[in-house]
Amino acid sequence: MPITLSQHDFWSLIKQPANVDSDNDWAGGEAGEQTWAYPQQFGQGYFREIQLRPGLHLEISDVQHHTPVVVDCGDRPHPVEIHFDIRDDSPKSASTAGQHWLYSSGLAPAKQICHDPHPRSLSLSVHLEPALIHALLGETAIATIPGLGPLLRPVDQPYASQGCRTSPAMTMVLQQILTCSFAGPMRQLFLEGKALELIALTIQAVTPPQPSASQRLKPDDIDRIHQVKDILLQDLAHPPSLIGLARQVGLNDCTLKRGFRAVFNTTVFGYLQAQRLDQARLLLLDGQLNVQQAASAVGYHSRSHFTANFRQRFGVSPRELLAQNYSLAGTSYSR
Incomplete structure (x- = not known):
């Protein structure tokens, strides 16, 4: 019992x-x-x-x-x-x-x-x-x-x-x-x-999973945000303003800023800067341009600003990258 x-x-x-x-x-x-x-x-x-x-x-x-x-x-x-x-x-x-x-x-x-x-x-x-x-x-x-x-x-x-x-x-x-x-x-x-x-x-x-910001965007808005990316890549040196970009694709600037971060995990400016630096690196490795020319080609007006951002992204300065590239080629860099 x-x-x-x-x-x-x-x-x-x-x-x-x-x-x-x-x-x-x-x-x-x-x-x-x-x-x-x-x-x-x-x-x-x-x-x-x-x-x-x-x-x-x-x-x-x-x-x-x-x-x-x-x-x-x-x-x-x-x-x-x-x-x-x-x-x-x-x-x-x-x-x-x-x-x-x-x-x-x-x-x-x-x-x-x-x-x-x-x-x-x-x-x-x-x-x-x-x-x-x-x-x-x-x-x-x-x-x-x-x-x-x-x-x-x-x-x-x-x-x-x-x-x-x-x-x-x-x-x-x-x-x-x-x-x-x-x-x-x-x-x-x-x-x-x-x-x-x-x-x-x-x-x-x-807790039920909450939809991410990109999931809350309309499919049409996501397409427009990808159009913004394409516009930036067409001319890295002379991009439209944020408001100009928004108008071109038919979004307001708030939706563009929020949606771009949701889709690409960075801001419009952050994406533009990364693409500019990546393009500048390719130009320098090609060996046809010096540091100032490469900076200007991608839209930088300040060489010091370009150098600081370049070092932050790649761990070396543009001049150091050129020197390494010329050393591998068996020549010296003096520009």
């Missing part, structure tokens, strides 16, 4: 002073951490609670149930929770391997939780109060994260839960928490950072 207890009695039995487990305490028992031996009438193992800051704590349990235990849970306020079954040797775990559970805040309904006898269960949970999320991020930031809003339900609404895939990045953070060797304030800082990292990874995973 299973042992049936209310949720209050179950946790009171676990957390009684006689069960404090100093042998399993991490780093000798840090402030804000408490470890209890699992009651022998249920099985063996331990339960650990780590208070990181008001509104944020970790729970870790590593237990083996010898006797079936049923916990009666009534309606109760529930924080945001991320629950990872790191190791679960029970038969039912095969269907949820590689998953974790994400719970929103809200009202958890009454239910029975059954702990069946099985070899071992190692789990870690992050508990986060909505008030802390609001304090950390602010209302404006919360509104910009699509995956976050649904997690912040008021206490008079039923909470929601969903199974989520556990990513390799999450698995790494879990192992870093379990193997943390820091002590004192550094331990507190490390564990809090890792808990927040798990929260960020989880929210990122459930």
Whole structure:
């Protein structure tokens, strides 16, 4: 016959002073951490609670149930929770391997939780109060994260839960928490950072991907932006102004600037400068022009400005490039 207890009695039995487990305490028992031996009438193992800051704590349990235990849970306020079954040797775990559970805040309904006898269960949970999320991020930031809003339900609404895939990045953070060797304030800082990292990874995973800027552009706008590129390449030395380019292809200058960066990952001016320098390099390697002539040919009026940009892009000055080129050809450069 299973042992049936209310949720209050179950946790009171676990957390009684006689069960404090100093042998399993991490780093000798840090402030804000408490470890209890699992009651022998249920099985063996331990339960650990780590208070990181008001509104944020970790729970870790590593237990083996010898006797079936049923916990009666009534309606109760529930924080945001991320629950990872790191190791679960029970038969039912095969269907949820590689998953974790994400719970929103809200009202958890009454239910029975059954702990069946099985070899071992190692789990870690992050508990986060909505008030802390609001304090950390602010209302404006919360509104910009699509995956976050649904997690912040008021206490008079039923909470929601969903199974989520556990990513390799999450698995790494879990192992870093379990193997943390820091002590004192550094331990507190490390564990809090890792808990927040798990929260960020989880929210990122459930946030629908947002279309990129290029995906938000109309196909016709993308075609016009490619026309701008072609216009620039036709005459690098005498390009139209930004407004002139926009007018030629039938866009406004704001759409042109935003769209060009989305399509080519650079500004119109950045693209023009890169193409000018690439063309100047080819002219210098051809050996028919000196530095000033090559600079003028691609639209530079200042030799010093041309030299500085050239060195930044290619790691050598135009004159050094010419000298290297002539050296390879067996002649000397003096222009």
